[in-house]
Amino acid sequence: MLQKANAQVSQANRHRPPSPTLQDVATAAGVSTATVSRCLNAPDRVVAKTREKVLRVVREMGYAPNFGAQALAAKRTNTIGAIIPTMENAIFARGLQAFQEELARHGLTLLVASSSYQPDLEEEQIRTLIARGADALLLIGFDRAQGVYDYLEKRGIPYVISWAHRGGSGPLAVGFDNRAAMRLLADKVFALGHEAVAVISAPVAQNDRARERVEAVQDAAAAAHGAGAAISIVEVPYAIENGARAMADLMAQTPRPTAVLCGNDVLAVGALARTRALGLDVPRDVSITGFDDIELAQIADPALTTVHVPHADMGREAASLIARLLSGGTGESVALETRIVMRGSLGPPGKP
């Protein structure tokens, strides 16, 4: 493939001495390759004097192990794959940032792909990352075809689910209970006296997090107003503009909802902006809530009442769980706590 390199590359390629190999180091240090390898990978299996001599040579020659060779011989790459829906949403980007930082602390490197919330793309990415030598994977949410789980098991690739958590057995997960989190918020909304409540959610098919959040609102409605309580639900992909459009539709309904719970802050911020553009007051005319507690939520005016998701902890914990699994340790799922952040966008329903 890489036949003739371009000007820049070929220049660099021209007179470049091949980088030193283990063998070169071994020869220079007057020991065997095995000893050099041990100095690097299991220093205490080599006597101090030898080790120092070898490491000095390593430093002098600027030796760095060849990745492919190491992967081939050791059957591991110290590389972890993560497939997240998108980095466009700050909550995932920041979770990933924390994940990467913690991985780095364990000598692991992060391989990234995004699925754009498309299950088949996610499946393809999973295969790609495994083919690229990922030693373990981080996946978001539980919803995916059984075949994917089977594949993972068959290949024996450890994986951790994040952004969701369920009691009982099942895949290892580091996340939070989406249903419980949203339920708490919805209960607060109903406790304020709202009756006409609507939800703007991401499409719930193939998305357990979104689905559980919606169900939580339905549960809360049933608890507050009996099984008959109906709430409108609008499903649109996560995007500010979609939140705005969905809100416009809801505000045109009769009777108009007095509270709109959104599936995440991005939708909520769009809804909020549109509401104000329509000349309505938040929360007097309508209350709006979000989910995630990203920066947008505090900046919005009025600031969004939302559910704070511990994205950084989640990323960090997931990374250290993976590190533990890879070093042969055992691991348990971790349930993290969310909390409701009360801000200006939620209030009691206005008296008509």
Place this chain on the structure above:
Amino acid sequence: MLQKANAQVSQANRHRPPSPTLQDVATAAGVSTATVSRCLNAPDRVVAKTREKVLRVVREMGYAPNFGAQALAAKRTNTIGAIIPTMENAIFARGLQAFQEELARHGLTLLVASSSYQPDLEEEQIRTLIARGADALLLIGFDRAQGVYDYLEKRGIPYVISWAHRGGSGPLAVGFDNRAAMRLLADKVFALGHEAVAVISAPVAQNDRARERVEAVQDAAAAAHGAGAAISIVEVPYAIENGARAMADLMAQTPRPTAVLCGNDVLAVGALARTRALGLDVPRDVSITGFDDIELAQIADPALTTVHVPHADMGREAASLIARLLSGGTGESVALETRIVMRGSLGPPGKP
């Protein structure tokens, strides 16, 4: 669709049959390993009939090449490393998203690390990613020790600089002219009649983008009010809270600036929030501008006048440039256009 995967890692590891190798496929298909390899990597060097037979066997056996072996033998990993300051800032996260999508389109995978704006950490990450087999690198900005560039050249690793661009020769870059972009905005500010102007910037040491933006404001000031024109400059790391604190300090100065240009939207949003908390009106009492045009900028109230940075184009172009370099093609730097987005946070100075 829903699944209960019984993921016990140790279980999965127990009796797993080894995945098929090239040799297995070759034997099953009744050809040599070379032919199988060619079917996969250079299909047109194999006659159709053989190819179909081999590919069928590949599919049936679920063969996937061993990454390490491939990397070792082919001396390439189809993996690209990117080192960005942080994913916490949406502008980088989104640029990276576009970068990854385009890489995927070329069959390349993304390896990610973040430097937290620390040069030595960046240098370490560069070495790590190269050691991990990255075929090429994406780096942000030009500022880094000469030794790093030397190392890159010595190792013959192609790299592309993003988020900045300079005329003339030098490293390949896909970015925009930070100085020109900020100059345009600053000129508008001065044209409105502002005289007491301040800047809230990220620390400019080791950060060419930040530095050029500050210098652009100084240039504009000199052009508008003569060489003596002094503007206050506050340097704080990018963070909403830091923007807020810096703004509070500036608002306590006498004379109070009538316009504050911020190094990015994150700082600007913090500055804006604090200004309003202080009871001041934007833009009547003080104008505020940002840089990047992330979502926060439109959501802020008043919405931020800012510089729109084509993050997605940048990511995409950088990825395709890298793909071209790796396939032996030649590449040129790309200069992208920014544009000023006028919104409510900038106005003429209030008459005292």
Place this chain on the structure above:
DNA sequence: GCAATGCTTGTAAGCGCTTACATTAGTCGG
């Protein structure tokens, strides 16, 4: 002082794939 014991180090066999080169099959003009 000698064998047993426990470390340290060396030897060498792969790991699975790519690819230069050798070999064989196929094509075509004469």
Place this chain on the structure above:
DNA sequence: CCGACTAATGTAAGCGCTTACAAGCATTGC
């Protein structure tokens, strides 16, 4: 129908590292 030439396929040599096993060596107990 044959020889020359080209296309298709096979052979086998690594790529650089890890690690099981072997060998060497210094202690230690008797």
